Amino acid sequence: MSVKYTSSTENYLKAIFHLQKSDGIVTTNDVANELQTRPASVTDMLKKLKAQKLLIYEKYKGFKLSNEGRKVALQIIRKHRLWEYFLVEKLSFGWDEVHEIAEELEHISSKKLIDRLDEYLGFPKSDPHGDPIPDSNGKFTLPKQVDLLNLPLNKVAEVSSIGDQSPEMLELLGDKGIALGTKLEVKKKFAFDNSLELKIKNQSMVTVSEHVAKNVFVKYDE
Amino acid sequence: MSVKYTSSTENYLKAIFHLQKSDGIVTTNDVANELQTRPASVTDMLKKLKAQKLLIYEKYKGFKLSNEGRKVALQIIRKHRLWEYFLVEKLSFGWDEVHEIAEELEHISSKKLIDRLDEYLGFPKSDPHGDPIPDSNGKFTLPKQVDLLNLPLNKVAEVSSIGDQSPEMLELLGDKGIALGTKLEVKKKFAFDNSLELKIKNQSMVTVSEHVAKNVFVKYDE
DNA sequence: ATTTAATTTTAGATTTGTCTAAAATTAATT
DNA sequence: AATTAATTTTAGACAAATCTAAAATTAAAT
Ligand SMILES: [Mn+2]
Ligand SMILES: [Mn+2]
Ligand SMILES: [Mn+2]
Ligand SMILES: [Mn+2]
16 A cells, blocks of 8 residues: 655655666765755665665665655656646646746645546646656656757757756746747757757747757657 | 745644634644644644744633734635635545645645636635635635524525534535535424424435534525 | 775754653632 | 642653764775
8 A cells, every 4th residue: 555755755766766867876965966955864864765665775885766766756756747737737837937836746645636637637648848747657658859969950840858957947948939849940050069050930040059959859750 | 925834833823723713712622632633732832833923822821823823824724725626626526535635735835826726716715615715815705604403494595514524424414415505495393303304406305413404504595 | 005085974963843741730629 | 728630831752854073985196
């Protein structure tokens, strides 16, 4: 039967899950940095997670989520992303203002609530940032996508996901007229600094840096 | 500026508010009983609430909410009831299964979220149990209502609110076919035990005890 | 291979919210 | 009025989550 975890435990599991995705290996400092806390606090929590069999951990030797830990993390992520979808689609929030609120809502415990919400929303496949929403069993399908640097010239594509989702990045994208679902094509790539000129559908041309280009993912046919 | 309170603080304020409504005077034991905790824990919290100027309290002399405390309590109640309305109207929950979930959701802090939700729901005036929903400023209007014992014979009325909302009561009412909005009239009152015979619209006659009658409130014309 | 630096862990405190047991106060009974 | 009972508060403890400062371990640099 489904056990109840504290919000803190859930936040740690989620952070470790996300760090595992990108790096593979996760360190105490990584987690401290991600959760805006101190390394000593992280070590304390690692021991608790190990005691609950949510983490495989040997001191000084590193750690990773257990199967159970991964399972719990995926359910938190499911809740987070469904609430984000709800906020944008039903309550007309901007995609750049839902993360904080979802950070709280993801800890509401009722399984029935989240399954009803999923149904109410029409079983969406991805959240407002293009990230996949795990189903009730934790399964999800990664959409095939490339970043703008690897998008062929003059190929119309649709923005499907954003890598760096910092407020600064989202503000820049909003300003350039780039949102999830935006149709665009790369018109020119400058070899000098890998900056790109983009034609955004129904808008004028814009220029983006390599840093931005690497964090905007798109889907396109073929 | 809106200060952030802990869930525990919010639960205490809400409990004291509700106890104040019914009795007028509230005791340490009342609160302990309401929140399923110990009198010593209540005293601890009373001191904290006083320090935060949310409560007027002199030890051994009793206590009551300050204006600020009442204001905060009303905002929590607003959130609780709006979420209950959402769960019933949008996610098809039964009115007897939403309280627990709302007990968690009421602590989500975003003011913008709750105002957007209010708008999305069409600014409902009362929750699924017939209790009034305070507006963004904490104002609400009490619907004029009488309990079934005071409803004149053969007068068609509409169920508007339930006093005792225990699972046992809600189960009994569900079984008898009495829900919020149900149209009914009192056909007979037995002086012996104050039990009533009711004609419920589109159903057969049912009998209810005085205890039940005192906890079912109705609105009617004139 | 030592020495130095960075990382991680431990030791010991602190805050919040809770508890039990005992003391203080108020209320109720003889 | 004195005694007993109930209520409320204090004293001291504990679990959870955090912190700082110091120690242990591992990694990097001479
Ligand atoms: Mn969170
Ligand atoms: Mn997201
Ligand atoms: Mn609550
Ligand atoms: Mn209610």
